[in-house]
Each structure stands twice: as structure tokens, then as C-alpha cells.
Amino acid sequence: MRSITVGTRGSALALAQTRWVVARLKEEWPETEFRIQTILTKGDRNRASLESMAAQGDKGFWVKEIEDALAQSRIDIAVHSLKDLPTEQPEGLEIASIPQRVDARDALVGKEGMKKLAELPQGARIGTSSVRRKAFLKAFRPDLEVVELRGNVDTRLAALAGPEYDAIILAAAGLIRSELRNRIDELIDPTILLPAPGQGALALETRSDDDLGIEVAYAIHDLATDDRTTAEREFLAGLGAGCMAPVGAMATLKSGVLTLQGWVAALDGSKVIQGSTQGDPAECADLGAELAQDMLKQGASALIDAARG
Numbered sequence: 463m464r465s466i467t468v469g470t471r472g473s474a475l476a477l478a479q480t481r482w483v484v485a486r487l488k489e490e491w492p493e494t495e496f497r498i499q500t501i502l503t504k505g506d507r508n509r510a511s512l513e514s515m516a517a518q519g520d521k522g523f524w525v526k527e528i529e530d531a532l533a534q535s536r537i538d539i540a541v542h543s544l545k546d547l548p549t550e551q552p553e554g555l556e557i558a559s560i561p562q563r564v565d566a567r568d569a570l571v572g573k574e575g576m577k578k579l580a581e582l583p584q585g586a587r588i589g590t591s592s593v594r595r596k597a598f599l600k601a602f603r604p605d606l607e608v609v610e611l612r613g614n615v616d617t618r619l620a621a622l623a624g625p626e627y628d629a630i631i632l633a634a635a636g637l638i639r640s641e642l643r644n645r646i647d648e649l650i651d652p653t654i655l656l657p658a659p660g661q662g663a664l665a666l667e668t669r670s671d672d673d674l675g676i677e678v679a680y681a682i683h684d685l686a687t688d689d690r691t692t693a694e695r696e697f698l699a700g701l702g703a704g705c706m707a708p709v710g711a712m713a714t715l716k717s718g719v720l721t722l723q724g725w726v727a728a729l730d731g732s733k734v735i736q737g738s739t740q741g742d743p744a745e746c747a748d749l750g751a752e753l754a755q756d757m758l759k760q761g762a763s764a765l766i767d768a769a770r771g
């Protein structure tokens with residue numbers, strides 16, 4: 463029996479999404495044995511330094527060790543949250559497959575009486591560590607207080623039991639994949655909070671010369687998700703921004719037309735530049751790159767430079 467080793471971070475969410483991937487792969491390849499190998503990343507080892515590393519523009523905080531294991535054939539397929547993958551792909555490795563996206567949106571989880579973003583009382587305290595969520599929240603409701611909240615999904619939900627936060631914001635997909643969908647109080651409308659590029663989608667990474675691994679992974683590829691997230695990630699790359707920038711992007715597909723929305727904000731939410739474009743999904747990469755160029759000209763460069771510090 464042929465055997466494929468699938469590598470992932472060891473967090474509850476990473477394991478939940480990897481088990482989902484393996485279950486889907488098993489449906490397509492019933493004769494193949496799949497093993498799951500967890501790998502500790504710099505992000506897991508040293509959460510405290512996350513902020514400073516990110517500020518220095520360290521890319522691939524959650525992926526480096528996993529990519530090393532892949533390159534050294536200790537694993538055959540790596541499962542990542544697409545949102546955490548740098549837009550530049552390392553030599554010798556490729557994204558072989560993007561499975562179907564769950565939900566791209568952000569979710570609000572609130573205490574009693576704190577279940578809707580628009581209805582939160584003046585000065586309500588919202589927990590998030592994302593510069594994107596913070597900037598867009600402040601733009602929507604400058605009265606809200608954004609309070610730093612780090613950690614994995616369980617840690618963040620547990621923090622809501624304490625006095626520091628009235629509500630927290632997380633990716634809906636993380637809750638859904640962790641079977642915590644019932645904790646979602648509001649799926650936040652993307653006209654208020656545009657999701658991160660690639661949010662809610664996974665990426666299966668392989669060695670570029672591993673035809674078998676590529677074929678196995680590709681069996682669960684979803685073309686619509688690929689087109690949408692390619693447009694979103696090319697927008698991010700075209701801005702010259704990383705995952706730590708206050709940038710949102712979301713593409714939708716309807717009647718064969720891809721619509722891409724992109725937002726770039728000042729860190730304090732005092733300014734948000736919004737743009738959108740439409741076209742043939744086959745041109746998804748160009749649509750993303752062109753929207754980035756347009757918005758850089760409209761003043762997004764200054765915002766991105768400022769966010770970089």
C-alpha cells in the first residue's frame with residue numbers, strides 16, 4: 463500500500479483542517495495510506511516574539527519548519543491556512559492544490575448583549591491581534607476599543623470569559639473547521655470588514671518534482687477557490703504588502719465573472735482606500751495585480767509604507 467505523510471502544525475485548528483483534508487483525500491485515493499505528522503513552527507514555539515518578528519517583516523512564521531520538512535521529504539504534503547502562506551513560493555516547492563473554501567468572512571463572538579457589531583454599546587472592547595481587523599473596525603466605529611488578543615482559537619475563546627473583552631473577532635472558517643460554528647454570533651458583512659486575502663481557504667504544498675504527491679493533492683483542488691484566492695493574493699503581492707498589513711481582499715464568482723474587492727487602511731482606521739475590479743476568472747492573477755497598481759496610485763502606497771513603520 464502506498465503511503466503519504468501529511469504535515470501540519472499541531473494546533474487544534476491545524477489538526478482539524480488536516481483531518482478534513484485527509485478524509486477528502488481518502489475518498490479520492492482509497493488505496494493510499496495517509497499519515498499525519500505534526501511539526502512545531504517558530505510561531506508555535508515562541509508566541510511572545512510574534513509581534514516583533516512580524517514587525518521586522520519575517521515571512522512564513524507559521525510555515526518555515528513545515529516547508530523544511532517537505533523539502534527534506536520527511537513529509538509529502540503540507541497543509542497550511544492559505545492566509546498564513548507568504549505570496550512568494552520557495553524554490554522547489556509548489557502549491558499543488560487549493561481545496562474548496564469554507565467561509566471567507568470574519569466572525570464576531572460576544573458576551574450576552576454583545577452579539578452584533580453595529581449594536582455594541584459605545585466604547586465596547588473588542589479583542590483581536592490583527593492589524594487589518596483593528597483598522598477596519600476603527601474605521602467603522604471609532605468609539606470601539608480594540609484590545610490585543612493573541613493565541614490559538616481555544617485560548618481566544620477562553621479569554622472572552624474574563625473581564626477584558628466584550629467581544630472578539632476570529633476567522634469564521636477557523637471556528638467552523640473546529641466544530642465551533644455554534645459560537646458564531648455574527649458573520650460580519652464584508653462591506654464592514656473585508657476579509658484577509660485567502661482567509662477560509664487551505665493550501666496543499668508539495669515538492670515540485672514529486673509527481674505522485676502533486677497528483678494526490680490535486681484530486682481535491684477547487685478551481686473556483688483557486689481563481690478567487692489567486693486574485694486576492696496577487697492583489698496583496700502587488701501592493702508589496704505581507705500578511706501583517708492592514709489589507710483586505712475578497713473575490714467572488716458569479717455567472718462566470720470574477721469580482722475582486724480590495725481595501726487598504728491606515729493602522730488607526732482614519733483612512734480606508736477601497737477599490738474593486740471585475741473580469742474573466744481566467745485573468746484572476748492580472749485582475750489582482752492591476753487593482754493593486756490602481757490603488758497604489760490612489761494613495762495606498764503611503765498607507766502601506768506607514769504600516770511598515
Ligand SMILES: NCc1[nH]cc(CCC(=O)O)c1CC(=O)O
Nearest residue numbers: 543545632633635636661662663
Ligand atoms: N492568523 C492565524 C490564522 N490563520 C488562519 C486562521 C483561520 C482559518 C482560515 O482563515 O482559514 C487563523 C485564525 C484567525 O484568523 O482567527
